Amino acid sequence: MDAKHPKAHIIGDVLIQNSKFRGVDGVKTRFDVVVIGSGPAGSSAAWEAAVNGVETLLLEEHERVGIPPHCAGILYDPDFQKLNFQLPENVIQTRVKAARIHVSDAATLEWRAPFTIVDRPRLDQYLADMAVKSGVELWTNTYARRVERCNGKVYVEALQRKSVKKIEALGVVAADGYKSQIRRSLGLPTKLELASCLQYEVDPSPLEDDDVMEIYIGGEYAPGGYAWIIPVSESSARIGLGVRGVKRGPKHYLDELTKRRCPEFKILKTMGHCVPLSGPLSKTFDDNVLFAGDAAGQVIPSSGAGITPSIACGRIAGSVIAHAVKSGAVASKHLSVYEKEWKKMLGRKFEATLRLKNLLDTLSTEEVEAIKEALKEVDASTLIREGRTLNLAFRILLKKPSLAKFLPIVYKVKKHGIF
Numbered sequence: 001m002d003a004k005h006p007k008a009h010i011i012g013d014v015l016i017q018n019s020k021f022r023g024v025d026g027v028k029t030r031f032d033v034v035v036i037g038s039g040p041a042g043s044s045a046a047w048e049a050a051v052n053g054v055e056t057l058l059l060e061e062h063e064r065v066g067i068p069p070h071c072a073g074i075l076y077d078p079d080f081q082k083l084n085f086q087l088p089e090n091v092i093q094t095r096v097k098a099a100r101i102h103v104s105d106a107a108t109l110e111w112r113a114p115f116t117i118v119d120r121p122r123l124d125q126y127l128a129d130m131a132v133k134s135g136v137e138l139w140t141n142t143y144a145r146r147v148e149r150c151n152g153k154v155y156v157e158a159l160q161r162k163s164v165k166k167i168e169a170l171g172v173v174a175a176d177g178y179k180s181q182i183r184r185s186l187g188l189p190t191k192l193e194l195a196s197c198l199q200y201e202v203d204p205s206p207l208e209d210d211d212v213m214e215i216y217i218g219g220e221y222a223p224g225g226y227a228w229i230i231p232v233s234e235s236s237a238r239i240g241l242g243v244r245g246v247k248r249g250p251k252h253y254l255d256e257l258t259k260r261r262c263p264e265f266k267i268l269k270t271m272g273h274c275v276p277l278s279g280p281l282s283k284t285f286d287d288n289v290l291f292a293g294d295a296a297g298q299v300i301p302s303s304g305a306g307i308t309p310s311i312a313c314g315r316i317a318g319s320v321i322a323h324a325v326k327s328g329a330v331a332s333k334h335l336s337v338y339e340k341e342w343k344k345m346l347g348r349k350f351e352a353t354l355r356l357k358n359l360l361d362t363l364s365t366e367e368v369e370a371i372k373e374a375l376k377e378v379d380a381s382t383l384i385r386e387g388r389t390l391n392l393a394f395r396i397l398l399k400k401p402s403l404a405k406f407l408p409i410v411y412k413v414k415k416h417g418i419f
């Protein structure tokens, strides 16, 4: 293992570092750690691994990091700040001070909370750039299709344009998104509950206030999910939604909302993708391999927020795999510390928000109506603003005692946050 990182250089779209282990084409084929996927989880893992002194290769199937984008770019500031990570100015598109939440036609609540809206491609590119500056070798246009383990080592088979590369390593971080080909290739559970999302960037922005985002909850807007309109600039906004369990795809619902909220608009960009909402996998480590980000289901189930958890878990994965490789202890039992660490940081939040999401899924029509009735009668915005969510919960409960099942979870979610 060479803890020092020789100066990197770029050949075509493949960033190469000097090394003695090279294949017939002169490209290095042996690393300490291979990270698969250059989203927030992968680049954070690679960055952390390199900082911890191991030779790290980062693979990305697309030509450019962060492209195509698939995100609204909302960061909930209180959670993101826990990462101690200063966002560069060019990544920040705007800041939002509140969310105006439309609950069907029953009520509009204002939740005053600070959010930062980021340009996802730029965020991903910044993280990958920091990884490369720390010594990571980045290969774009490289699709990892299989991982095999043999005699304590791990081999990644990857397609680079038309040629097949076989890379040897001691550890792998699979941060290859919700579809995770690596999970599949290792025969690990692949079933995650997904929300199908679609988003348009529109011009002009339909928002009255450019520092308030809008959220739409209710079956008529986005069954099994929610819709959002967020400011991007003075003249544009992102309008999108995620749905589950519907016959009609997200386009039907998004077009309805778009017609309603921005009748005269131009679509600047369209993006569609899925987000896993079933909470983290029951096991996020295996011999030589750690899973991070969407590949591990590390997304807040009540909101679909995955950027902050991906960076947090990616960093932990990078640090754990680096230490494991350095000490030659890469078996599953040694890597289990990864799961302990991310659970210490985020376990309770994942648990509370998953329970909330699952309970919301069980709401009967009568219970939904009772909630709407209660919201019509109380000044919910003021109660939320004053932090009196339990008071609000009790008022709703008076309307429908069966909703008492929510009380313990309301308390937990209040403590850990919903986004």
Ligand SMILES: Cc1cc2nc3c(=O)[nH]c(=O)nc-3n(C[C@H](O)[C@H](O)[C@H](O)COP(=O)(O)OP(=O)(O)OC[C@H]3O[C@@H](n4cnc5c(N)ncnc54)[C@H](O)[C@@H]3O)c2cc1C
Pocket: 036, 037, 038, 039, 040, 041, 042, 059, 060, 061, 062, 066, 070, 071, 072, 073, 074, 075, 142, 143, 144, 145, 175, 176, 177, 178, 180, 181, 182, 197, 198, 199, 240, 271, 272, 273, 274, 275, 292, 293, 294, 295, 299, 304, 305, 306, 307, 308, 310
């Ligand atoms: C429409 C939408 C809006 C969202 N909005 C928000 C939001 O506002 N705030 C928020 O916090 N979260 C949001 N999310 C969730 C968030 O985008 C994800 O949770 C986050 O991107 C997860 O990061 P990741 O690094 O795990 O995976 P990804 O960002 O999916 O990155 C995976 C990377 O791996 C690459 N890859 C995949 N397979 C391979 C392979 N076999 N070989 C090589 N490379 C591979 C992909 O090209 C990709 O670059 C949203 C999701 C969607 C779908």
